[in-house]
Amino acid sequence: VLAVAGLAAAVLALGFVGLFFPPVTTGQALWVWALAALMLTYAAYSLLSVAHQAWGAMLGGDEARRSRIVAWREGLGLLGVLTASVLPSLAGLGWTAGLFAGLLALGCWAWTRAPRPQAQPQAGPTRLWAPWQQPAFRRLIGVFLLNGIASAIPATLVLFFIQDRLRAPAEMEPAFLGSYFLAAALSIPVWLRLVARIGLARSWLVGMALAVTVFVGASTLGTGDTWPFLVVCALSGVALGADLALPSALLAGVIAHAGDQGRGEGAYFGWWNFASKLNLALAAGLALPVLGLFGYAPGSRDPQALSALVTAYCLLPCALKLLAAASLYFLILRNRGLP
Numbered sequence: 001v002l003a004v005a006g007l008a009a010a011v012l013a014l015g016f017v018g019l020f021f022p023p024v025t026t027g028q029a030l031w032v033w034a035l036a037a038l039m040l041t042y043a044a045y046s047l048l049s050v051a052h053q054a055w056g057a058m059l060g061g062d063e064a065r066r067s068r069i070v071a072w073r074e075g076l077g078l079l080g081v082l083t084a085s086v087l088p089s090l091a092g093l094g095w096t097a098g099l100f101a102g103l104l105a106l107g108c109w110a111w112t113r114a115p116r117p118q119a120q121p122q123a124g125p126t127r128l129w130a131p132w133q134q135p136a137f138r139r140l141i142g143v144f145l146l147n148g149i150a151s152a153i154p155a156t157l158v159l160f161f162i163q164d165r166l167r168a169p170a171e172m173e174p175a176f177l178g179s180y181f182l183a184a185a186l187s188i189p190v191w192l193r194l195v196a197r198i199g200l201a202r203s204w205l206v207g208m209a210l211a212v213t214v215f216v217g218a219s220t221l222g223t224g225d226t227w228p229f230l231v232v233c234a235l236s237g238v239a240l241g242a243d244l245a246l247p248s249a250l251l252a253g254v255i256a257h258a259g260d261q262g263r264g265e266g267a268y269f270g271w272w273n274f275a276s277k278l279n280l281a282l283a284a285g286l287a288l289p290v291l292g293l294f295g296y297a298p299g300s301r302d303p304q305a306l307s308a309l310v311t312a313y314c315l316l317p318c319a320l321k322l323l324a325a326a327s328l329y330f331l332i333l334r335n336r337g338l339p
Contacts, residue, residue: 001051001058001266006108008048013101015041020093050273054265057252059115066249067195071188074244078185082178131268136254136338139331141275143324144247147208148279150320151243154215154236156283157291157313160298165306165313168226176233183237184244191242200250201333207242208325212318214239219314248272250338287312 019037024030056069088096131137154161162168162176194203214235221229255261255268294308332338 001055002108002111005048005051005055005111008044008051009104009108012041012044012048013104015044016100017097020097046273046277050266050269053248053269053272055111055114056248057255057265057269058262060252060256060261063200063249063253064192064196066252067192067200067245070249070252071192071245074248075185075188078181078244082181082185085174085178085181127264128267128270130260130264131271134254134258136257137251137268139327140247140250140254140338141271143327143332144272145275145279146320146324146327147243147247148276149282150317150324151211151240152279152283153287153317153320154313156280156287157309160296160309161313162229164298164300165223165309166221166225166229167223168229172226172230176230179230180233180237180240183234184240187238187241188245190238191245195246195249200246200253201328201338204242204246204250205325205328205333207239207246208321208328210242211236211239212321212325215314215318215321219310254338287316 015037019034019041022030022033022037024033052073056073057066059069060066061069084096087099091099158176159173162173163170168176191203191207194206198206214232218229218232218236221232251268251272255265258264260268291308291312294305295302296305296308300306300309
């Protein structure tokens with residue numbers, strides 16, 4: 001895993017530098033270069049993410065330990081998101097790229113100093129499909145997909161909601177996004193304490209209920225409701241903390257119960273990351289065309305079009321979250337569908 005991670009980190013750094021400092025600056029060659037650099041960067045990032053997540057699952061432990069491992073990983077990841085969002089404007093792209101490469105190298109070095117789980121022999125190419133033979137994995141990833149699409153739709157539409165429904169000043173947009181991610185990071189210790197009391201699955205259910213409550217409230221907002229929406233962003237960030245810290249910890253338990261700890265984590269988290277990216281693709285591919293059918297286009301001020309935007313941004317995610325919550329309760333909690 002470490003060798004793969006080191007190679008992926010090196011390729012990721014090269015792809016990042018190539019993307020922002022292309023050798024060509026005009027014409028079709030620039031488009032070709034940007035496409036190649038994007039593909040290289042995202043492929044390396046995906047590989048590095050799978051390796052990192054698999055390593056955490058290999059460490060094993062009970063629910064509390066698994067949730068702490070995931071929480072630290074995701075919490076520090078959110079800190080990285082917040083830093084990366086302001087660093088280019090403060091230090092410039094050159095310093096940002098250098099710091100990025102340096103932090104990747106530092107992270108790989110720290111990884112070599114981390115506890116090393118006992119890996120078991122791989123079972124060959126069929127290992128890729130092994131997760132789908134586990135009913136617990138199929139149930140969990142089904143809930144994860146429903147919940148993920150519900151979260152991805154507002155993430156796709158949030159700027160349209162801010163600009164057209166709220167008509168908020170452009171300078172408030174960083175505050176909205178910053179409060180969202182900061183609240184997610186700060187909420188993770190709270191979710192860990194809740195996990196210790198009621199368990200991972202029930203805590204995730206609480207997070208879904210919070211998200212539904214917040215977005216129902218957001219549907220009542222209109223022009224000029226800037227500060228109430230800031231509260232919505234913070235509370236939905238708290239709900240995001242549950243989505244980041246808890247499902248992956250549940251997956252680590254599924255892996256251990258299936259007897260695949262130390263040999264199959266890469267396959268499980270490979271499908272998990274595929275589902276995460278599918279959520280974003282489905283959200284953009286479905287929400288935007290449907291909004292267009294109902295007459296909404298960016299910049300629209302037509303009441304009917306804005307009503308469609310509110311439905312898509314606030315109420316459709318609530319319906320999907322409720323469906324995910326029902327699936328979590330009936331397929332997993334009530335029937336003890338997870339170990």
